[in-house]
Amino acid sequence: MNIKNKSDLATIIRERRSVKKGYTNKKVEEETVRELLEDAIWAPTHGMRQPWRFLFVDKDNLPSFAKKVAATYPVEMQQNREDYLNEPNAILVVIMEEPEAQKQWDENYGATASMIQNFWLLAWEHDLGVVWKTNPHIYDPKVKELLNVAENEKIVGFVHLGYFEKQPIKKDRIPLADKFTKYIG
Known part of the structure; x- marks a missing residue:
C-alpha cells in the first residue's frame, strides 16, 4: 500500500511541535483543557483502567504553585x-x-502516554502549545505530598501549556529505514 495523500491526522502528527517558550499572554481556560481532555481520554487503556487523573493550574494560580514547587529545591x-x-x-x-x-x-504508563499524545495533537489543532516536562520535581516526595498525590500514584509529568505566535523549528526524524527490520524465521 502506498499512501499518496496524507490525512489531516497524519499532517497534524507531522506538524505538531513542542512549544517550550514564546507564549503569548492569552489565557488558557479551564474549559478548553477540559474539552480537549474529554477526547484525549479515549486513548487505548488495558482493562479500561483509565489510570490517569489531572490537576489543572491556571495562570492566576501559577505564581503560588510555582513558589511552592520551587521551595522543594535547594535554596540556590x-x-x-x-x-x-x-x-x-x-x-x-x-x-x-x-x-x-x-x-x-x-x-498504565503506556495508556497515560497515549492520552497525553492525544491531548497534545488536539491542542495543536487549536494553536495551543504543549510540552510534556519530566523535571526532577515530579519525582520528589515533597512535591507528591504538596499536590496530594497518593502513595500508589505517580506524577507522569507537568504538561506546560500556552498559546504562541511563532512555531518552533521542525526537527527531522531518523529515517524509518534506519529503525525498521523484518523478522525472518
Whole structure:
C-alpha cells in the first residue's frame, strides 16, 4: 500500500511541535483543557483502567504553585525553578495509578502516554502549545505530598501549556529505514 495523500491526522502528527517558550499572554481556560481532555481520554487503556487523573493550574494560580514547587529545591535553585514554572500560561499535572504488578504498571504508563499524545495533537489543532516536562520535581516526595498525590500514584509529568505566535523549528526524524527490520524465521 502506498499512501499518496496524507490525512489531516497524519499532517497534524507531522506538524505538531513542542512549544517550550514564546507564549503569548492569552489565557488558557479551564474549559478548553477540559474539552480537549474529554477526547484525549479515549486513548487505548488495558482493562479500561483509565489510570490517569489531572490537576489543572491556571495562570492566576501559577505564581503560588510555582513558589511552592520551587521551595522543594535547594535554596540556590529556587528562584530559577520558580521563574521556569511561571513561563507557561498554565500547567496540567498528569498523575497515574501505580499498580504493584510491573505488567499493569507498564500498561498504565503506556495508556497515560497515549492520552497525553492525544491531548497534545488536539491542542495543536487549536494553536495551543504543549510540552510534556519530566523535571526532577515530579519525582520528589515533597512535591507528591504538596499536590496530594497518593502513595500508589505517580506524577507522569507537568504538561506546560500556552498559546504562541511563532512555531518552533521542525526537527527531522531518523529515517524509518534506519529503525525498521523484518523478522525472518
